[in-house]
Amino acid sequence: MTDFMEISPGRHHRKRLYLSCMLWFFGRAVQAAARVDDGVKSEFAAMPDNFTFCLGAFPSGPYMVVGKDSLGRVRHLGSSIADRTIHLHMMFKNPALLFRVFSFQESTPVANARNRLYVHGDVPQACAVVRIMDMVQVFLLPKFLAKRAVKRYPAWPLKRRTLVRAQVYVRAFAGL
Amino acid sequence: MVIPDYYEFGSRTHIMAGYDALEQIPGLLSSMDAQNPMVITDQGVSRAGLVDILLQALDSRITIKTIQDDVPADSDLITVHTLAGQYRKYGCNAIIALGGGSVMDTAKGVNILVSASSDNLLAFSGANALTHALNPLVAVPTTAGTGSEVTRVAVISDPDNLRKLLFTSGFLMPDAAVLDPRMTLTLPAPVTAATAMDALSHAVEACLCLGRNPLSTAHAHEAIALISQHLLPVILQPDHKPGRLALATGAALAGMAFSNSMVGMVHTLGHSVGSVCHAPHGTCMAVLLPYGMAYNLHKTQPLLADLLLPMAGADVYARTPPADRAQKAIDWVNRMNQRLHQVTAGAHAVCLREMKSQDGKSLVPGHLLPKIAHTALGDGSIFYNPEDLDYDDCLMVLEAAFNGAPLDLSRVKKG
Amino acid sequence: MTALNHFLCRTKTAFGTHALDHLPFDLSGMNARKPFVITDQAARDAGVHMVLARACRDTYLAPGLATLTDAGDFETLYHLFVDKGYDSIIALGTGQVVQTAKALNLALCLGPERLRSPADPGQIKGPLLPLVYIPTHPESGQDTAGETSFSGHCFVSAHLMPDIAVITADTMLGTPLAAVLDSGLSSLAACCEVFAFSGNPFARSYAYAGVCLVMDTLLPLAQQSDHGDLLCQKAGKHRRLPLAKLTHAAAVSGYIQSNFPNLKTRQAGAHITALHPAPSATLSSGLCMALALVHLLENSKDTCPWLGKLLLPLTDAAHYAGVPGPGQPDAAVRVIRELLQALYETLPQGMPETFDEAGLTPRQISEISNLLTYAHP
Numbered sequence: 001m002t003d004f005m006e007i008s009p010g011r012h013h014r015k016r017l018y019l020s021c022m023l024w025f026f027g028r029a030v031q032a033a034a035r036v037d038d039g040v041k042s043e044f045a046a047m048p049d050n051f052t053f054c055l056g057a058f059p060s061g062p063y064m065v066v067g068k069d070s071l072g073r074v075r076h077l078g079s080s081i082a083d084r085t086i087h088l089h090m091m092f093k094n095p096a097l098l099f100r101v102f103s104f105q106e107s108t109p110v111a112n113a114r115n116r117l118y119v120h121g122d123v124p125q126a127c128a129v130v131r132i133m134d135m136v137q138v139f140l141l142p143k144f145l146a147k148r149a150v151k152r153y154p155a156w157p158l159k160r161r162t163l164v165r166a167q168v169y170v171r172a173f174a175g176l
Numbered sequence: 177m178v179i180p181d182y183y184e185f186g187s188r189t190h191i192m193a194g195y196d197a198l199e200q201i202p203g204l205l206s207s208m209d210a211q212n213p214m215v216i217t218d219q220g221v222s223r224a225g226l227v228d229i230l231l232q233a234l235d236s237r238i239t240i241k242t243i244q245d246d247v248p249a250d251s252d253l254i255t256v257h258t259l260a261g262q263y264r265k266y267g268c269n270a271i272i273a274l275g276g277g278s279v280m281d282t283a284k285g286v287n288i289l290v291s292a293s294s295d296n297l298l299a300f301s302g303a304n305a306l307t308h309a310l311n312p313l314v315a316v317p318t319t320a321g322t323g324s325e326v327t328r329v330a331v332i333s334d335p336d337n338l339r340k341l342l343f344t345s346g347f348l349m350p351d352a353a354v355l356d357p358r359m360t361l362t363l364p365a366p367v368t369a370a371t372a373m374d375a376l377s378h379a380v381e382a383c384l385c386l387g388r389n390p391l392s393t394a395h396a397h398e399a400i401a402l403i404s405q406h407l408l409p410v411i412l413q414p415d416h417k418p419g420r421l422a423l424a425t426g427a428a429l430a431g432m433a434f435s436n437s438m439v440g441m442v443h444t445l446g447h448s449v450g451s452v453c454h455a456p457h458g459t460c461m462a463v464l465l466p467y468g469m470a471y472n473l474h475k476t477q478p479l480l481a482d483l484l485l486p487m488a489g490a491d492v493y494a495r496t497p498p499a500d501r502a503q504k505a506i507d508w509v510n511r512m513n514q515r516l517h518q519v520t521a522g523a524h525a526v527c528l529r530e531m532k533s534q535d536g537k538s539l540v541p542g543h544l545l546p547k548i549a550h551t552a553l554g555d556g557s558i559f560y561n562p563e564d565l566d567y568d569d570c571l572m573v574l575e576a577a578f579n580g581a582p583l584d585l586s587r588v589k590k591g
Numbered sequence: 592m593t594a595l596n597h598f599l600c601r602t603k604t605a606f607g608t609h610a611l612d613h614l615p616f617d618l619s620g621m622n623a624r625k626p627f628v629i630t631d632q633a634a635r636d637a638g639v640h641m642v643l644a645r646a647c648r649d650t651y652l653a654p655g656l657a658t659l660t661d662a663g664d665f666e667t668l669y670h671l672f673v674d675k676g677y678d679s680i681i682a683l684g685t686g687q688v689v690q691t692a693k694a695l696n697l698a699l700c701l702g703p704e705r706l707r708s709p710a711d712p713g714q715i716k717g718p719l720l721p722l723v724y725i726p727t728h729p730e731s732g733q734d735t736a737g738e739t740s741f742s743g744h745c746f747v748s749a750h751l752m753p754d755i756a757v758i759t760a761d762t763m764l765g766t767p768l769a770a771v772l773d774s775g776l777s778s779l780a781a782c783c784e785v786f787a788f789s790g791n792p793f794a795r796s797y798a799y800a801g802v803c804l805v806m807d808t809l810l811p812l813a814q815q816s817d818h819g820d821l822l823c824q825k826a827g828k829h830r831r832l833p834l835a836k837l838t839h840a841a842a843v844s845g846y847i848q849s850n851f852p853n854l855k856t857r858q859a860g861a862h863i864t865a866l867h868p869a870p871s872a873t874l875s876s877g878l879c880m881a882l883a884l885v886h887l888l889e890n891s892k893d894t895c896p897w898l899g900k901l902l903l904p905l906t907d908a909a910h911y912a913g914v915p916g917p918g919q920p921d922a923a924v925r926v927i928r929e930l931l932q933a934l935y936e937t938l939p940q941g942m943p944e945t946f947d948e949a950g951l952t953p954r955q956i957s958e959i960s961n962l963l964t965y966a967h968p
Contacts, residue, residue: 008653094616116609122339125554152590182605192596307622395796
């Protein structure tokens with residue numbers, strides 16, 4: 001006689017909450033950096049207006065949605081992709097894999113090399129988004145963590161490392 | 177053996193490589209219950225008489241429903257839609273793709289439309305948009321370089337929106353790849369050299385870049401050994417069938433390797449030179465390969481050292497001190513380029529400045545290097561390169577490759 | 592290079608850390624949304640299915656889990672699958688689990704009647720349902736090969752190869768050392784034979800990786816064993832990872848055996864196992880294949896053009912290049928002999944190193960020897 005059961009995998013609520021918080025703060029930091037940092041500004045400048053991208057996990061999030069509006073302003077648009085046109089999806093293949101990156105167990109370049117994420121959309125724009133994410137990670141993380149998160153830790157001038165970084169932090173917390 | 181924490185390797189294409197491989201096509205199609213194929217090819221292949229050789233080999237054992245030979249040099253949406261219409265009109269149930277990379281990509285695009293009974297190729301672009309097996313597709317490469325006959329990727333231009341659409345799915349791998357030396361016997365020496373160096377660059381980058389894994393490395397080493405041993409002899413004796421078969425096999429192995437581990441900055445820069453200057457892809461790869469190896473030297477020294485064995489053989493490997501093997505592998509590629517330059521009477525360029533069109537005009541003008549460097553930043557392969565690259569890094573490498581000067585390793589930023 | 596080389600491996604290998612986390616995405620790429628998991632009692636008792644369940648968290652997947660308990664399960668499995676509307680199969684286990692999964696796939700696609708009285712068991716055209724293979728310990732390579740048997744009929748087709756083999760330390764179970772040796776040696780024999788005697792570069796590439804994986808893991812695993820058992824679940828990841836690598840080698844040998852169904856070492860192994868009166872625990876088919884391999888290599892040292900290069904995956908580039916060409920075939924055979932000797936020393940009960948020691952009569956050895964010859968190109 002075959003023993004049969006249906007598995008209900010359920011949800012990992014704590015990890016999901018952690019990821020939602022991290023993505024929320026990261027999205028606000030992207031918005032902040034787009035206002036105060038020339039490097040991030042210039043990457044966004046090359047993108048078309050009304051362009052929206054999301055970073056998230058297959059199949060149903062969590063997500064971070066960031067867009068550039070018709071006036072060229074970069075905004076964090078929250079965590080919902082419903083009722084939005086998303087031009088670029090950068091998706092990890094499983095929330096657990098996104099968690100590994102946002103808990104600093106695996107860097108984004110390594111996750112990419114291990115085929116843990118995929119892109120749906122224009123590849124040059126995806127490249128620009130990855131560079132933006134790298135810069136924001138360098139702003140947000142202490143050097144020992146950022147060195148693990150990016151392929152090459154950049155040699156930025158003092159002002160960018162201190163003043164601009166502080167501005168990014170303040171604006172990210174304040175939502176400016 | 178160093179094994180990464182995680183990797184994937186898959187190549188579901190049935191490989192058929194041999195002196196009478198074309199004759200196996202009816203059996204292959206029959207095993208897939210497909211008796212009415214359409215042949216997709218291009219004018220160059222048709223003019224070279226390769227369609228006739230194919231038809232002769234098939235020997236009326238299957239009914240070719242239609243032969244379409246209008247594939248342009250860059251596969252585009254219009255061609256794909258037109259050919260899909262022809263496929264339906266003639267009641268075909270399989271495709272034989274006879275040609276190089278563009279023909280393969282076009283055939284993959286046509287196969288998506290006819291298998292899904294769709295008229296909208298855009299709906300299938302991106303990663304994993306395909307969820308069902310496609311109709312039978314047999315790939316017969318007529319160059320030994322691109323490896324498209326075994327890859328899971330198709331790139332198709334959307335001329336209305338000035339963009340290139342990328343399609344990736346395991347289902348895009350052709351059902352069979354038929355490697356027959358008769359298809360490459362008449363390739364001119366410079367094309368043979370450029371396409372083989374393209375395959376070599378696939379294999380080398382598959383071993384060095386971040387997605388490398390034991391299975392892709394094993395395939396890549398085998399490819400490097402075959403190309404290294406047979407390229408120069410084939411250039412000197414173009415009708416040497418074993419050599420031609422070895423190069424075709426090497427290209428397919430390299431295709432299987434890079435399809436699973438991806439490629440890095442040689443392709444990042446090479447794609448950009450090709451797209452900005454319309455320069456031949458294979459030659460760009462040949463010129464840029466030693467620069468890519470040198471740029472990544474500090475991060476890939478042991479891997480580069482390992483390449484010396486399949487490149488130069490056991491004797492040279494054993495004679496070279498371990499610390500010098502990586503540099504010797506780079507030197508070997510430089511020397512190969514120079515030898516190819518000599519035996520093709522200068523037709524095989526060794527630096528970007530030397531790349532010329534058929535009417536003798538410079539293909540890569542120096543003033544376009546900044547634009548090429550900028551374009552390179554939008555190529556997805558940049559993320560698989562072991563060392564990071566920004567605009568200045570790309571420009572530095574391009575300038576060195578333009579002049580044929582050695583790369584100044586002290587200028588390579590190490591993070 | 593020989594006149595016509597062909598090679599087909601339909602399986603994608605996914606190996607390593609968090610490999611199962613990729614599965615929901617990969618299944619969606621095959622339009623599989625409701626997988627039917629077949630496992631066995633040992634895997635179920637060890638809770639391996641929970642590893643799979645964790646990978647499915649926060650995804651749409653809600654798999655059904657059927658645990659094999661006896662031989663009369665097949666009808667029940669078939670009806671469960673059909674009645675509950677599953678669309679793909681996951682074989683979570685090794686051996687019987689995978690053979691059942693393959694047979695179920697055939698029954699679902701060809702009809703159960705065809706399976707019981709096949710008109711032509713060898714002819715299976717067209718794709719079957721998506722089949723994912725998640726092994727729980729190393730095996731002989733049959734799991735990833737394109738073959739299965741049911742009701743006395745043998746079915747052979749590349750379509751029977753799994754679509755994905757997910758090999759990860761997370762699902763490795765405690766395994767008797769004898770089973771580990773059996774798997775490692777049969778993988779080594781199959782991969783070495785193809786590498787040494789085939790000019791097919793596609794097969795040689797897989798074989799190269801297979802030999803390297805066995806050489807990296809088999810002896811260290813044997814030396815780590817406690818009282819003949821590798822209780823890896825208790826021992827932690829340091830033993831599960833080499834077990835996963837050895838399982839990877841077995842999967843590779845399965846791909847190879849699908850393309851080379853008439854391997855001499857496999858034939859000889861089957862022949863010896865049939866001849867020998869001793870229980871198979873002391874003379875497993877893997878050991879028979881390894882002994883046959885040594886014999887085969889010795890027979891062909893002077894004639895096989897690729898034998899010397901076998902030294903490369905058996906050792907490393909520096910060692911291989913350091914041995915002059917004419918000495919490489921001898922050196923390759925010596926490495927295999929030394930491996931067998933070292934394994935012999937780790938085993939409390941010992942194991943035969945030659946056909947003589949295995950108890951074969953001179954006449955039987957002569958028969959085997961005749962079997963172990965190659966017509967070289």
